[in-house]
Amino acid sequence: MPPYAIAPPYQRLMSPLPQAPAVRTEARALASLLVSIFSVLLGVAGFLLGLMALLTGLGELLNGLLLGLPAMALGPVAYFLGRSAVGRIGAEPQTLGGRSTAVAGWVIGALGTAAGALVTLIWFVLVLVANFGPPPV
Helix, strand or coil: CCHHHCCHHHCCCCCCCCCCCCCEECHHHHHHHHHHHHHHHHHHHHHHHHHHHHHHCCCCHHHHHHHHHHHHHHHHHHHHHHHHHHHHHHHCCCCEECHHHHHHHHHHHHHHHHHHHHHHHHHHHHHHHHHHCCCCC
């Protein structure tokens, strides 16, 4: 059958489809996501460890506080790494990828900061109450 007799949707393409350019994921985006996840995990672990110490009366309230402080410190690091990665990806969209990873990193970094601050505040107040008693009325 001659090529002109074949219906157009069934004809073979003469040239291959253009390939999408290979882009690499921006390293700061991955670092932001990993640091932010670690920050949230530290905050949750600090809260749970402090809660278990409070419920069982082990007196290990400082462990919950000591896990909240690194979570509160790592959250802003993840936030700024993610924001920086989004800016770099926006400047070079043809060569850098991973925008959604960077956005997830800075959003989870903000949540990690909030979790660390909340855990630190709760356990700081509990340590003060445990050492000095309730506030005077």
